Amino acid sequence: MCLALPARVIDIDAQGHGTVDMGGVRKLVSMALLDEVRAGDYVIVHAGYALTLLDEAEARHTLALFEQLQQDQAAS
Numbered sequence: 001m002c003l004a005l006p007a008r009v010i011d012i013d014a015q016g017h018g019t020v021d022m023g024g025v026r027k028l029v030s031m032a033l034l035d036e037v038r039a040g041d042y043v044i045v046h047a048g049y050a051l052t053l054l055d056e057a058e059a060r061h062t063l064a065l066f067e068q069l070q071q072d073q074a075a076s
Contacts, residue, residue, distance in 0.1 A: 004046035006059040011039050020045060023063065 007020035007027070018031045020043065030049045031037050042059035043050035054062075 004044045004051060006042050006054050006062050007045045007050075008059070009037060009039050009041045009043060009050075012037065018043075018050065020050070023066070 005022055007022045007029075009031075010019040010021055010026065012018040012031055016031050017028050018037070019026055020029055022045070027045070029045050031043075032049070034043065034050050034053060037043060037050065037053060042054040042056055044052050044054055
């Protein structure tokens with residue numbers, strides 16, 4: 001099974017790698033598959049690559065769902 005996660009872009013270097021924030025975890029990923037991605041954008045990340053830009057509202061909604069799942073598991 002594959003899982004792609006929304007992440008907020010923190011910065012992008014000259015080589016096309018970006019630091020992203022995934023719920024407090026920062027990771028360096030390749031931005032080579034995207035045009036015109038900027039710091040502050042949300043992207044879908046899978047296997048070390050940013051695959052697509054994501055609307056901020058959709059990203060926040062998805063992240064909230066993940067947070068709710070985590071809270072529900074902790075409560076049970």
